[in-house]
Amino acid sequence: MDSIRITGGNELRGTIPISGAKNAALPLMIAALLTEDTLTLENVPHLADVELLTRILGNHGVDYSVNGRREDQGEGYSRTVHFTARNIVDTTAPYELVSKMRASFWVIGPLLARLGQARVSLPGGCAIGTRPVDLFIDGLRALGARIEIEGGYVQADAPKGLVGNRFVFPKVSVGATHVLVMAAALARGETVLENAAREPEVVNLAECLTAMGARIEGAGTSTITVSGVPALSGAVHRVIPDRIETGTYAMAVAMTGGDVLLEGARPDLLEAALEAIGRAGAEITPVNSGIRVRRNGAGIAPVDVSTAPFPGFPTDLQAQFMALMTRAGGTARITETIFENRFMHVQELARLGARISQTGQTAVVEGVPRLKGAPVMATDLRASVSLVIAGLAAEGETVVNRVYHLDRGFERLEEKLSRCGAAIERQSG
Numbered sequence: 125m126d127s128i129r130i131t132g133g134n135e136l137r138g139t140i141p142i143s144g145a146k147n148a149a150l151p152l153m154i155a156a157l158l159t160e161d162t163l164t165l166e167n168v169p170h171l172a173d174v175e176l177l178t179r180i181l182g183n184h185g186v187d188y189s190v191n192g193r194r195e196d197q198g199e200g201y202s203r204t205v206h207f208t209a210r211n212i213v214d215t216t217a218p219y220e221l222v223s224k225m226r227a228s229f230w231v232i233g234p235l236l237a238r239l240g241q242a243r244v245s246l247p248g249g250c251a252i253g254t255r256p257v258d259l260f261i262d263g264l265r266a267l268g269a270r271i272e273i274e275g276g277y278v279q280a281d282a283p284k285g286l287v288g289n290r291f292v293f294p295k296v297s298v299g300a301t302h303v304l305v306m307a308a309a310l311a312r313g314e315t316v317l318e319n320a321a322r323e324p325e326v327v328n329l330a331e332c333l334t335a336m337g338a339r340i341e342g343a344g345t346s347t348i349t350v351s352g353v354p355a356l357s358g359a360v361h362r363v364i365p366d367r368i369e370t371g372t373y374a375m376a377v378a379m380t381g382g383d384v385l386l387e388g389a390r391p392d393l394l395e396a397a398l399e400a401i402g403r404a405g406a407e408i409t410p411v412n413s414g415i416r417v418r419r420n421g422a423g424i425a426p427v428d429v430s431t432a433p434f435p436g437f438p439t440d441l442q443a444q445f446m447a448l449m450t451r452a453g454g455t456a457r458i459t460e461t462i463f464e465n466r467f468m469h470v471q472e473l474a475r476l477g478a479r480i481s482q483t484g485q486t487a488v489v490e491g492v493p494r495l496k497g498a499p500v501m502a503t504d505l506r507a508s509v510s511l512v513i514a515g516l517a518a519e520g521e522t523v524v525n526r527v528y529h530l531d532r533g534f535e536r537l538e539e540k541l542s543r544c545g546a547a548i549e550r551q552s553g
């Protein structure tokens with residue numbers, strides 16, 4: 125299994141191009157199931173999760189083709205991909221595939237809306253909590269679906285089609301919002317979704333669906349109204365820049381010091397995180413081509429954060445921010461409110477010399493003057509990258525093992541960082 129070897133201590137200087145957002149690309153790809161026409165997505169990141177979802181969609185009968193790369197691009201950069209679900213050949217999403225990536229469960233919405241039936245395995249994905257699917261089931265039932273759970277599969281059908289309704293999410297869920305918006309797009313009549321997720325990825329999906337002919341209002345607010353249409357058509361749509369990748373590299377620069385342009389990044393997608401990084405002592409400047417992040421000389425200040433649904437501080441940046449706080453000149457409290465088991469990086473950061481104690485959902489991080497390199501183990505996607513950031517600032521050598529998690533969500537991580545002066549390389553084996 126591949127590992128990543130880092131020799132810490134170098135400042136980061138240069139430009140890091142920000143890729144298309146994984147969490148936007150996945151639901152957009154799934155939206156291709158809603159139409160028999162071609163959906164063209166630009167800026168699709170080249171990631172293991174995208175490859176896996178492409179295979180899963182292929183299983184349902186979705187054809188895809190990738191535009192030729194630009195001359196100046198090596199393999200593995202964001203690309204334009206065409207998806208065509210002319211004939212859906214299978215409405216079952218099997219355990220072998222769905223268990224590898226939770227988001228693939230979301231095919232349930234479009235399959236049910238377009239074909240009136242779906243059989244989808246209960247999901248797997250990162251081990252960051254129980255992550256049930258009750259909200260999806262209750263929401264789809266509200267739209268008239270009959271749903272049974274049998275043998276590890278969710279069996280859903282709506283022989284006469286879905287029917288619009290009002291549904292109040294008891295808890296904010298990004299995935300369940302994506303699925304209900306997609307399902308409602310082809311339902312008869314009007315659907316009103318309350319307490320919907322306001323994440324930029326939901327807005328990106330709604331814009332794509334609108335370009336496909338859907339009638340959606342309120343995406344980006346907590347009430348989304350969808351007036352169903354009989355059919356959707358193809359469209360060309362662009363994936364937004366990855367706000368988690370943006371925040372991750374901003375925190376890396378805040379930690380190592382230096383001066384980096386995050387090219388193509390959009391500050392409006394991560395205001396809460398940028399504000400926290402700024403308070404920690406980095407200088408954040410929105411510029412025409414992206415976001416410039418600098419920290420020269422000044423120490424890192426302790427900043428308390430608590431994760432929350434958008435526009436709050438994202439749970440997907442919690443591990444990285446904790447890495448940053450391990451070097452703060454004081455004590456920071458980091459509270460996780462979205463997932464109940466998302467502190468697996470605490471043990472590993474401790475191996476690098478971090479001082480962190482955990483009480484329930486809060487980690488108390490006592491900053492230390494220096495971290496020291498060590499072998500560490502990645503446990504989930506965001507935890508893995510927090511170890512990389514910590515390694516960049518640690519003295520000596522850090523080896524991050526089991527990096528397949530990183531490949532799920534970070535495009536060309538080693539290359540982007542080494543171009544800015546980091547001593548980082550992948551070792552295969």
Ligand code: UD1
Nearest residue numbers: 147227255256257258259260296297298299300440462463
């Ligand atoms: C998405 C993101 C993930 C991010 C998370 C929260 C993608 C591919 N993944 O995941 O990176 O960390 O949003 O911002 O976009 N829940 C239930 N019942 C349900 C569904 C969810 O109780 O039926 C709970 C979850 O266990 C969790 C909370 O709701 O505690 C939020 O989860 P949700 O927003 O659904 O996360 P995902 O969409 O899976």
